[in-house]
Amino acid sequence: MSNLEKTIAKTFLEMAEGLENGSYGVRPKIALTGMGSEHGEENAMAAAQMAAKRGVDVYYIGTLEAPGVTTIHVSDDEEGHKKMEQMVDAHEVDGAVTMHFPFPIGVSTVGRAVTPAQGREMFIANTTGTSSADRIEGMIKNAVYGIIAAKASGVQSPTVGILNVDGARQTEMALKQLQEGGYDFQFAQSSRADGGAVLRGNDVLQGTPDILVTDSLTGNVLIKMLSAFTTGGSFEATGYGYGPGIGKGYEKLILIISRASGAPLIANALEYAAQLVRGKVFQVAEQEFAKAEKAGLNKILEARKAAAKPADAGETVKAPPSEPVTASIPGIEVMDLEDAVQALWKVGIYAESGMGCTGPLVMMSEANHEKALEILKKAGYVG
Numbered sequence: 001m002s003n004l005e006k007t008i009a010k011t012f013l014e015m016a017e018g019l020e021n022g023s024y025g026v027r028p029k030i031a032l033t034g035m036g037s038e039h040g041e042e043n044a045m046a047a048a049q050m051a052a053k054r055g056v057d058v059y060y061i062g063t064l065e066a067p068g069v070t071t072i073h074v075s076d077d078e079e080g081h082k083k084m085e086q087m088v089d090a091h092e093v094d095g096a097v098t099m100h101f102p103f104p105i106g107v108s109t110v111g112r113a114v115t116p117a118q119g120r121e122m123f124i125a126n127t128t129g130t131s132s133a134d135r136i137e138g139m140i141k142n143a144v145y146g147i148i149a150a151k152a153s154g155v156q157s158p159t160v161g162i163l164n165v166d167g168a169r170q171t172e173m174a175l176k177q178l179q180e181g182g183y184d185f186q187f188a189q190s191s192r193a194d195g196g197a198v199l200r201g202n203d204v205l206q207g208t209p210d211i212l213v214t215d216s217l218t219g220n221v222l223i224k225m226l227s228a229f230t231t232g233g234s235f236e237a238t239g240y241g242y243g244p245g246i247g248k249g250y251e252k253l254i255l256i257i258s259r260a261s262g263a264p265l266i267a268n269a270l271e272y273a274a275q276l277v278r279g280k281v282f283q284v285a286e287q288e289f290a291k292a293e294k295a296g297l298n299k300i301l302e303a304r305k306a307a308a309k310p311a312d313a314g315e316t317v318k319a320p321p322s323e324p325v326t327a328s329i330p331g332i333e334v335m336d337l338e339d340a341v342q343a344l345w346k347v348g349i350y351a352e353s354g355m356g357c358t359g360p361l362v363m364m365s366e367a368n369h370e371k372a373l374e375i376l377k378k379a380g381y382v383g
Contacts, residue, residue: 027055027057027274028057028094028095028273028277028278029092029093030051030056030093030094030096030097030277031058031059031061031087031088031095031096031097032047032048032059032060032061032266032270033062033077033081033096033098034060034062034064035061035063035076035077035080036080036099036259037099037259039262041062041064043262043263043266044060044263044266045060045062045064045066047263047264047265047269047270048060048069048266048267048270049066049067049069050263050264050267051267051270051271051274052068052069054267054271054274056274057070058070059071059092059093061074061080062080072087081098084096084098088252088254094273094277095244095252095253095254095273095276095277096253096254096273097241097255097256097257097266097269097270097273098254098256098257099257099258099261101254101256103128103129103254105130105133106131106247106248107131107245107250108126108127108128108130108131108138108142108216108245108246108247109126109127109128109216109243109244109245109255109256110123110124110125110126110127110142110145110146110148110149110150110244111124111125111126111219111222111223111239111240111241111242111243112124112153112240112243112268112272113207113222113223113226113227113239113240114207115204115205115206115207116205116226117206117207118206118207120207121207122204122209122210122211122212123150123155123158123210123211123243124146124211124219124222124223124243125142125145125146125149125211125212125213125214125219126145126215126216126246127216127219127223127242128220128242128256129216129245130216131145134304134305135166136167136170136304137304138215139167139171139213139215140171140174140175140301140304142216143162143175143185143213144288144289144292145247147160147185147211148246148281149243149246149281150210151284152275152276152279152280152281152285153275153276153279154275155210158209158210158211159185159188159211160175160185160187160188160197160209160210160213161187161188161190161197161198161208161211161212161213162175162197162198163198163199163212163214163222164198164199164200165214165215166333167215167333168198168333169331169332169333169382169383170333171213172197172198172383173380173383174300174304175187175197176383177296177300178292178296179295181295181300182291183291183292183294183295184291188203188208188209190202190208191206191208198331199212220242223241223242224236224258224260226238226239227258228260234260235260235262236257236258236260236262236265237262237264238264238265239265240268240271240272241256241257241258241261241265241269241272242255242256242257242258243255244272244273244281246281246285248285248289250285253273253276253277253281253282255272255273317342317345319345320345320348321350323350325351325352325363325364325365326363326365326366327365327366327368327369328361328364329361329364329369329372329373329376329382330360330361331382331383332360332362332382333360336381337353337362338353339381340353340379341353343381344362344364344372344375344376347375349364349368349371349372349375350365350368351372352364362376362381
């Protein structure tokens with residue numbers, strides 16, 4: 001058969017497969033390590049067959065065989081992981097889905113869930129790995145990682161919301177600075193009456209944002225709960241798993257699932273991987289990092305590190321005479337709350353710390369509210 005005939009045959013084969021499964025073009029090659037699942041190899045192989053019908057060329061690494069799936073035989077889980085890494089490094093496959101992988105610091109995974117209230121998809125940034133040793137810096141980076149994963153998956157203008165955890169307000173301020181610097185993205189607005197980009201549990205259930213920014217430990221809990229809330233926790237039935245490792249300059253497409261993941265979720269994870277291949281995730285990552293850095297990302301992170309240095313422990317500030325505190329300023333990190341109070345004491349404004357339903361508050365008199373807000377903004381405690 002001549003090269004022309006081979007090309008024609010390949011084209012007709014791709015057309016036939018496209019008519020069969022609705023996916024045209026080259027089928028992404030995705031490896032799946034099937035050993036080690038709490039539900040047995042049969043569960044993983046069932047997922048491989050589901051994904052193959054959706055246009056994914058699955059390379060199953062394990063002991064089982066099935067029609068439509070290429071099996072790479074290995075004797076145990078450890079050998080399977082070594083084989084997977086070899087295949088990814090040698091570009092024998094475009095990516096892989098596996099149950100554990102040691103990502104370097106600076107790389108973490110963007111999960112993808114289906115939220116229960118309205119069945120909306122939501123990217124959770126992030127779910128495993130560590131974007132930074134600093135919690136807030138990590139959350140700032142997670143927002144960019146989430147945008148990369150969402151855009152490479154076909155969501156062209158994803159909205160970004162921040163879960164109301166420690167670091168949320170400082171993350172919001174940093175992202176607003178990034179936005180003002182020219183990084184083009186939109187904040188989500190909470191479904192609760194008070195709105196805002198800092199979101200609560202209601203928003204998680206409703207899938208208010210396209211991308212939910214949080215720390216990876218909280219994200220890990222969320223992705224598990226959203227995946228397995230209908231099964232009592234033993235079988236992750238819905239969603240796309242813990243997602244791909246994203247980081248600057250990192251170009252291994254490795255997606256994480258759990259040992260508790262069921263076949264439907266694993267099949268979705270394989271499809272998620274294929275979408276990222278088709279969406280040229282590494283090109284998207286390079287473009288988004290360049291845009292974020294042009295908008296001042298590195299300067300924002302450096303300023304964040306400088307602000308995080310411990311203050312002079314020898315300095316003591318006495319409280320001014322007390323007065324009724326009927327006004328309040330929200331949006332301050334709980335870890336910064338007492339420092340913000342003392343910043344007001346220094347200039348003679350009596351203030352107290354408190355906790356409202358939306359988070360920490362600094363409280364002062366109505367007469368001092370405007371001046372206190374100006375001082376706390378200048379000191380960087382509120383945006």
